[in-house]
């Protein structure tokens with residue numbers, strides 16, 4: 031027995047004989063470390079999830095886009111100390127170009143918007159579902175790929191954009207049976223930090239780095255946070271004040287600390303007011319400690335969390351008004367979110383909300399004799415041309431086998447092509463749930 035979970039990686043794989051009788055090593059039939067296969071039952075769940083993503087995006091009037099999974103490494107090189115950068119799945123290709131498997135979709139979106147330039151009219155409302163990658167030492171045994179649903183609004187500076195994005199996620203949750211008792215959104219604004227840093231004369235250039243350090247506040251000891259903040263040159267007093275403001279519990283308290291004139295308070299007040307109008311107030315709460323782990327956010331940030339606190343963030347997003355100019359693009363405001371395909375499935379399992387998705391086919395068609403296989407093909411094609419799904423039995427099989435297969439694929443009807451009936455263009459139909467059986471002319475078969 032293998033001690034490595036059946037992977038033949040480190041243990042010499044068994045030798046098997048090929049067609050020429052040569053001894054060959056059996057390949058490792060598992061997918062590469064950190065990646066997944068999607069066998070039919072997995073693919074049915076994935077399609078169910080993605081169809082909800084797509085249906086919500088369509089409801090909100092968003093257009094679908096996609097980008098290459100492979101991008102130039104430069105698209106993701108940011109110097110703010112992000113984990114997403116440390117884990118970049120990057121390499122040199124055969125043309126000696128530095129490339130990377132995308133760790134997220136937003137930089138590709140920015141690249142395409144810049145590429146389109148004046149040929150597109152703002153605002154743009156785009157969505158994508160794409161596989162994203164990271165290269166992480168497998169010691170933690172975590173996945174190296176996941177699929178992310180993204181929705182983005184490009185060209186709207188007002189907070190109405192963020193309010194609509196959160197509404198789309200709430201709409202998604204409601205469609206799959208998740209309620210405000212299960213999940214909430216922690217909402218804040220990076221303008222809180224920005225205003226605090228300005229107050230202490232901290233250079234704007236440190237903003238991204240400071241946010242990334244603070245995003246780790248619940249992951250590493252507070253002394254480490256203070257040490258890392260200190261290493262940027264921020265004074266101890268400023269650090270104390272920063273950490274103080276992150277523990278503020280309400281917008282009113284925040285207003286007391288920041289004063290009422292700043293954009294942070296104005297944005298947050300408007301967002302909570304719009305939440306009322308969109309009908310999702312019970313889903314959101316102010317939480318000054320939310321900063322998110324991507325350097326490019328500049329304003330409102332939010333993350334979906336499970337109220338039981340068992341899981342990692344379900345989704346997250348925010349405003350990134352400075353991203354396009356960092357790639358040489360125009361100064362176009364933007365905001366968006368990412369929603370991964372892993373935590374949501376863990377949540378659905380926990381809430382017993384996973385859908386039962388068996389294979390379904392309307393008809394299984396079978397020739398009763400070998401020389402009627404052609405006739406069976408005609409029957410299958412006729413049904414398919416009418417939009418009926420058909421599993422055609424492709425070889426001569428005993429009826430017992432056919433009935434077993436019909437049950438396994440959950441066929442609704444068994445269509446038998448027999449010699450006598452076929453002579454006058456008819457087939458036998460058996461409705462498998464009721465046992466009802468009748469003969470019918472092929473052309474009358476619906």
Ligand SMILES: Nc1ccc(Br)nc1
Pocket residue numbers: 114133134162163164173174175176
């Ligand atoms: N960015 C990223 C990519 C892949 C996985 Br799995 N998690 C995060």
